[in-house]
Amino acid sequence: MKELTKQQSKVLACVEVYLNKTGFPPTRAEICKELGFKSPNAAEMHLRALEKKGYIAIQSGSSRGLSIIKSQQSFESMHDSMPVIGLVAAGSPTLAEENIEKRIPCDPSLFSEGFDYFLKVKGLSMIDAGIHEDDLVAIKKTTLVKNGDLVVVRIEDEVTLKYFHQQDHLLELIPANKDFATIKIDLREQEAFVEGKSVGLIRTH
Amino acid sequence: MKELTKQQSKVLACVEVYLNKTGFPPTRAEICKELGFKSPNAAEMHLRALEKKGYIAIQSGSSRGLSIIKSQQSFESMHDSMPVIGLVAAGSPTLAEENIEKRIPCDPSLFSEGFDYFLKVKGLSMIDAGIHEDDLVAIKKTTLVKNGDLVVVRIEDEVTLKYFHQQDHLLELIPANKDFATIKIDLREQEAFVEGKSVGLIRTH
DNA sequence: ATTTATACTGTATATTTTTACAGTATATAA
DNA sequence: TTATATACTGTAAAAATATACAGTATAAAT
CATH class of the missing domain: 2.10.109.10 (Umud Fragment, subunit A)
Incomplete structure (x- = not known):
């Protein structure tokens, strides 16, 4: 599994936290709001990178179509x-x-x-x-x-x-x-x- | 906790299964497709009923904004x-x-x-x-x-x-x-x- | 010095999705 | 008989969302 950059790591954490809090994944815009980005494309790019590195799956064409493949959270808190x-x-x-x-x-x-x-x-x-x-x-x-x-x-x-x-x-x-x-x-x-x-x-x- | 009608129960199960399979909740249209309804309003009405009975929460204005409050699955298999x-x-x-x-x-x-x-x-x-x-x-x-x-x-x-x-x-x-x-x-x-x-x-x- | 990767802003649009409204049908209760 | 609740169809518009494209800036690698 490839290493994540600091920002990618932040984005993945953001998705996981949002998912834990609400029960569904965030939109690009919501990730931006959470992390202070001003363009939805910032989130999009990080998500694409996370997908390429095998950490998440993106269901294209679906709103909030994100799923976690490999969680960042220590095994501790997940299971x-x-x-x-x-x-x-x-x-x-x-x-x-x-x-x-x-x-x-x-x-x-x-x-x-x-x-x-x-x-x-x-x-x-x-x-x-x-x-x-x-x-x-x-x-x-x-x-x-x-x-x-x-x-x-x-x-x-x-x-x-x-x-x-x-x-x-x-x-x-x-x-x-x-x-x-x-x-x-x-x-x-x-x-x-x-x-x-x-x-x-x-x-x- | 109020009892569910058969159809409401089916819809709740559908949401839970979808969530388990994809990692995010279904849209109204997807619930319809899954259960054979022909109008998104069918799903909508059942979701509203499930919300009123305290089984799910609906984040209004959000796509796929559903979260399970009280799962139907037996306690055994959940936790x-x-x-x-x-x-x-x-x-x-x-x-x-x-x-x-x-x-x-x-x-x-x-x-x-x-x-x-x-x-x-x-x-x-x-x-x-x-x-x-x-x-x-x-x-x-x-x-x-x-x-x-x-x-x-x-x-x-x-x-x-x-x-x-x-x-x-x-x-x-x-x-x-x-x-x-x-x-x-x-x-x-x-x-x-x-x-x-x-x-x-x-x-x- | 130039490429390459990371990390964004800003805008626009097609598509997805929610959600309101107008109906139909059926069974059960008053 | 007339409500009332359940269970839908069908349509449409407003809002949310994904996603493409055109840029800018910076640091590290070649």
Whole structure:
């Protein structure tokens, strides 16, 4: 699929937004109004380019005869899908594109509270909570967590999934496996960031 | 929401089908062609009625200015949702309406192989497989199962979720909890029906 | 220096489309 | 019997729309 110029991209976005808002595609004139062009031919030319590059189809002779072939919108918003993030050790911007292993076709309302991404579990530290290696834990980004919540915490460059327990300056990250030790952190000496909490889990057999 | 007459219903369906096929709504003339009317006013009148009853919106002055407000298509096919079945003891037609506890907004492709319904787990017999009480196990209806698969089996009026193991006439349904005994069935003496197998699991925290 | 691609303005026209108006026919309710 | 609602045909005009053609301007490539 050929690359789009900035303006072509704008026009395609305009068509998609209009379609989402009204349920039918815009006319050339409407695209112009939306994007500030003064001639319908400006829109026409961009549409022709988009057609040639395979992003849209134009039904000639039909008013508003546009249809989207390849959407620009991230797959996210069109047919809802949620990103799967590996439990990576390094890097901080968890939801950065390069950390997304794949996407699962489902929408955020799959779990009642909503969630932001799936975290792919590594290791067996939570096995007694019924959380296995490669399970996908649905994470809702929040820093508001209670003792006993299953949380994602970042300590320096390490991200971990554990039960949360904090009393005053002592943060305890408790595993669900007797072979693993509880991580104890004195928050006066070391920083720890709560990235979110688990609201659900999915597993593929 | 008011009831539709037969013709109104046909027109609404026509708009929806056209929209699905082309990506934009039909004109009055196109509806006529599709449904065999000879006057654009026939379509116009039906559209007005559909608007008055709240099924569509008409953007006046715009060509093809129709948008669907309330689709006729069943909720199922529009916004996919999958039924949740309790692990009920009695009754046989598993997917009968009365057995559906609720529906989860997701589509069958959530798990790569596809699935037909969720089974809500009762009891702790599979706890060592990381399957807890109230977990929802995604079940694909099939009778083609291998030894080691996690299957839904019906024996008389009892439905159970266990690991499958069969050798000749001996069927073993193996739990994942040392406190539970393996169910052993001689198929020459007793019937057992494989209803499906697990392809995944979801849990709400 | 000249071509080529992108990105438009401005105008005009044929065509598409909406939409109003004038009827006809039929079944159902008052 | 007379409304009233549904379900159309047929026509026509006004408005919306696609689309062709003639230009201008700019930056990058050759």
